[in-house]
Amino acid sequence: MSIRHGVTTRRVASAALLATALTLPLTACGGDDGGSAKDKGSSSAPAATGNSKPQDDGGNTVPDTSKTLATVNGNNGFQFVIHSAVRDQGGFLTVTGTLKNTSGKRAFAPIEWNGQENNVRRTGRSLAGITLVDKAEKKRYYVLRDTEGFPLTTTGITSVDAGDSGVSFFAQFPAPPDKTSQVDIQIPLMPTATIEIS
Structure with a gap:
């Protein structure tokens, strides 16, 4: 024993x-x-809400609307007005703009804007499906994700009312090489537009 x-x-x-x-x-x-x-993740979060994008009292991102890089009109009545594409410190590129509804009636955001990844789908409505294409370098850039898989972009957009002045949005990407001055922005179900990087 x-x-x-x-x-x-x-x-x-x-x-x-x-x-x-x-x-x-x-x-x-x-x-x-x-x-x-x-x-x-923490270094990218301030970049997403940095000085280049002032915030209103509710903490929402407010783009500088004094400049327009591109206007993208879709068949569904949505209009994306791109106001800036700014390189942030740390190797990020932040795109800001305003989403408007020009249809005259309430328009619902298509699910394709969310993106296709499982991790992104579980985070709910977002603009994670937006991509940037650097034609010169032949590279495509996707919206960055944080350590928990949440996209570094505006979330929670389900619909936009007719006559609404617009919903501010942002999307943060890896920055293309410094020599790249233009990229194509591709929003699902919308035409492609070329924007200047500042």
Whole structure:
């Protein structure tokens, strides 16, 4: 009985030691990756709400409407007015604009604007389906995601009433190379438009 008890005790102690030994490296690696991922997420969040986009009292992003880079009209009555495409510190490109309804009746945002990824679908309505195309470099850029899979873009747009002055929006992308001065913006179900990067 004492021999069996000793073997069982040694097995339990060995298993505990092995579990501890395996947990420490994994925790160290996971901590470092999680920390750097959080740093990336936190550094991109201020860029999404930085000085280039003033906020109203409700904390919503308000684009500078004094400039228009492009106006994109869709068959569904929606109109995207792109006001800026600004390189932010840290290698991001933030596009801001206003979404309007020109149809004369309430228009519902198409689900295609959300994007196709499972992680993005679970976050609800968004503009994560918008992409930028750098024709010179032959690259496509997607809306950035934070560490939890949420897109760094305006969310919660389900409909826009007729006669509404417009809904402010933003979308943040990886910045193309510095030599790239123009990109095509592609919004699902809408025509493509070329915008200047500032």
